[in-house]
Amino acid sequence: MLIKNFDKLSTSLGRKIVLEIIEKTLEDVNYYNLIKKYVHLNDNVIQIKDSFFNLKDFEKIYFIAGGKNSSFMAKAFEEVLGERISESIVVEKRGYCSIRLKFPIVYAGHPLPDNESLSAGEKVICLAKKACEKDLVIVCVSGGWTALTTCPPPTLPFEDVVETYRLLLFSGMPLNQMNVVRNHISMLGKGKLLKYVNGATVIGLIAVDEVGGEAWGPTVKDNTTFKDVLQILENYGLLDKVPESIRNYVLENLLIENYSLNVCDLKETRVQNFVLVNNIDLCNIALEHAKDYAPSYVLTTSLEGEAKDVGTVISSIAKEILLYHRPFSPPCILIAGGETTVSIGNEYGEGGRNQELALSSALGIAGTNVVLASIATDGTDGPTEIAGAIVDGSTLLRCKEYGIDLFKELKRHNSSHVWRILGDAIYTEETGTNLMDLIVVYINSTRNPRTLVLG
DSSP: OOOOTTTHOOOOOHHHHHHHHHHHHHHTTOOOHHHHHHEEEETTEEEEEEEEGGGGGGEEEEEESSSHHHHHHHHHHHHHHHHGOOOOEEEEEOOOOOOOOOOOOEEOOOOSHHHHHHHHHHHHHHHHHHOOOOOOEEEEOOOHHHHHHHOTTTTHHHHHHHHHHHHHHTTTHHHHHHHHHHTTTTSSSSTTTGSTTTOOOOEEEEEOOOOOOOOOSTOOOOOOOOOHHHHHHHTTTTTOEEEHHHHHEEEEEESOOOOOHHHHHHHOOOOOEEEEOOOOHHHHHHHHTTTTTTTTEEEEEEOSHHHHHHHHHHHHHHHHHHHHSSOOSSSSSEOOOOOOOOOOOOOOOOHHHHHHHHHHHHHHTTTSSSEEEEEEEEEEOOOOOOOHHHHHHTHHHHHHTTTTOOHHHHTOHHHHHHHHTTTOOBSSOOSSSOOSSEEEEEEEESSSSGGSSOO
């Protein structure tokens, strides 16, 4: 089982159903399994989805993988191509992956980069520069690439880049906007790996962890500019908070895009990108599994906003279904995917966006026959070893029995404290994936909904 405490959490039929949906979905989106599904080698021809590449056309094959659980992709490629790969590097989040690889692997910091992130970025560039027009470079990317391969331009102090990352993480801005800033202060940001491969053919396989499901990463053209970076920093009140070196760098490059690719650069580089899987696929897979238990619907694959606010909205929808049978009739299951944010102030405890979303939802579904689970698909929510949490109509009452002030802990962003006491934290093994967040809601009315005690 990927969910380590599955049996302990399955204290009701509704909880068991929700956890089984999550368990089956995570297994289906494991990166190793997906590479084995979509990548095949027949004699000297490698097939990736519906495209074919004759390996006889290339003198050398270089392999680069980076991001959370990207080592699962690397393991599959080790088995598919084996000794055909001339040289490789894998960059993984420290603490992840017990898979044994023949490929060299570097463990680096995430979500805040560290010295190993800097070293990893330099090693990736060094490997890419070995390629030439006669070679093939295969690049596998998952969420976390930007932090794990942080390699700032020479004029930017590394410690200033790390501080900027910290400010971005605490600001509450969506991941896609955060990445616009981070891409422009890294030499391995979006599209930039193509600068170093000397005209080699590049294949990118991308696990998308941004809302929208579109390809991103170091092999995909970046259409954003330093003007966008400036706008984002101003919108979130960070322009005067980021280190002076960062601010000056952004302002100096408003007109000259020193580290961005243009259309001509991409035309000279033979690159083909494949979306391996995204959050839309994740929700569709969860939907198919959910249909085995009850009528099921995808609520959204583009979930964003403050975690506590999103929790309130989702619990409100569940209550509408219970009370008025709209937009669906119970029993039913709702699926949602995306990535919420948590804006951190001066006072905060320990938690993550999924744990906070669940904590907020517990207030709204109090006394109802609703079960909700919210997890980070990579198995770690925020800075914790917890993947997420599961709540139901009894959660608020149990908090009171344990003397937990749920409102206070929600305000302090101290959700992990609550889930550890209640025993409702979800712990997983290595999931082998990273596709933002998955929320599963089971709504089952077995009594008159008008008699429910609503939170």
